Every structure is written in C-alpha cells, then in structure tokens.
Amino acid sequence: MSDHRLQDAIDTLKGSGVRITPQRHAVLEYLLNSMTHPTADEIYKALESKFPNMSVATVYNNLRVFREIGLVRELTYGDSSSRFDCNTSDHYHAICESCGKIVDFHYPSLNEVESLAEQVTGFNVSHHRMEVYGTCTECQSNNTH
Numbered sequence: 162m163s164d165h166r167l168q169d170a171i172d173t174l175k176g177s178g179v180r181i182t183p184q185r186h187a188v189l190e191y192l193l194n195s196m197t198h199p200t201a202d203e204i205y206k207a208l209e210s211k212f213p214n215m216s217v218a219t220v221y222n223n224l225r226v227f228r229e230i231g232l233v234r235e236l237t238y239g240d241s242s243s244r245f246d247c248n249t250s251d252h253y254h255a256i257c258e259s260c261g262k263i264v265d266f267h268y269p270s271l272n273e274v275e276s277l278a279e280q281v282t283g284f285n286v287s288h289h290r291m292e293v294y295g296t297c298t299e300c301q302s303n304n305t306h
C-alpha cells in the first residue's frame with residue numbers, strides 16, 4: 162500500500178514539475194512510511210547515514226516543496242519544531258504528553274464550529290485543528306511497574 166502511495170506522490174511531484182532527487186525521494190519515502198508525524202530533525206537523523214552530505218536545511222526545503230504541492234501538512238506548535246503529516250485527509254490528533262507521539266483518529270469533521278466561528282467573529286475561516294492530549298498506550302504500560 163505504501164508503495165502505491167509513494168508512486169502516487171512521485172507522480173504528483175512530476176506533474177508539478179518538481180525534480181526527483183535521490184534525497185527528495187528518500188525524504189518522501191520516510192514520511193509516507195512514518196506514522197509518527199516526524200519533525201525535520203527526526204527525518205534528518207533517520208537519513209543522515211544514507212546521505213552524509215545532506216543537511217537539515219535540505220530536509221526542510223524538501224518538506225516545504227511537498228507542503229506547497231499539498232503532499233504533506235505542516236503542524237506548527239509555536240516552538241519551531243514543526244511536525245509533518247503525510248495524511249492529508251481530514252483527521253484529528255491525539256498527542257502524548259509524555260513522549261510527544263501524535264496518533265491520527267477520524268471523527269466527522271466539525272464543520273459547524275467553522276460556520277459558528279464565522280458568524281461570531283466575521284472571519285473567513287479556512288480550516289480548524291483539534292487535538293486531544295493524554296498518555297499513549299506505550300507510555301501507560303511503561304509507567305505501571
């Protein structure tokens with residue numbers, strides 16, 4: 162399944178006129194196989210042995226290209242440690258307060274929040290983001306000694 166998604170993503174890049182370099186291919190593949198919503202730093206650390214000449218800035222530039230084409234979403238948290246999500250369908254996130262892991266879950270899109278917000282604030286609302294916080298299953302079992 163991920164091979165299929167990788168091929169689709171590569172087709173999208175090609176269709177947008179983006180050159181597929183080996184590094185770009187590797188960053189994309191890592192993202193598609195990763196369910197953890199990695200940061201640019203995590204991707205860099207995972208790939209640096211394979212691409213010794215690659216810098217974090219290269220990873221960041223590739224992620225920016227993917228974001229502009231709509232292949233990934235950037236989740237900013239106000240502390241410059243953006244996480245990248247290759248699941249671009251509508252979904253919400255559960256975030257572990259202990260290890261920082263982000264897990265996707267699906268729930269009917271809360272569109273009424275957006276229309277209410279528009280009415281109350283006069284904003285032209287583009288999207289919304291919802292997160293729940295807690296302790297993931299792994300951290301729960303680590304804590305029960």
Ligand SMILES: [Zn+2]
Binds near residue numbers: 261296297298300
């Ligand atoms: Zn955790």
Ligand SMILES: [Zn+2]
Binds near residue numbers: 246252253254
């Ligand atoms: Zn997600």
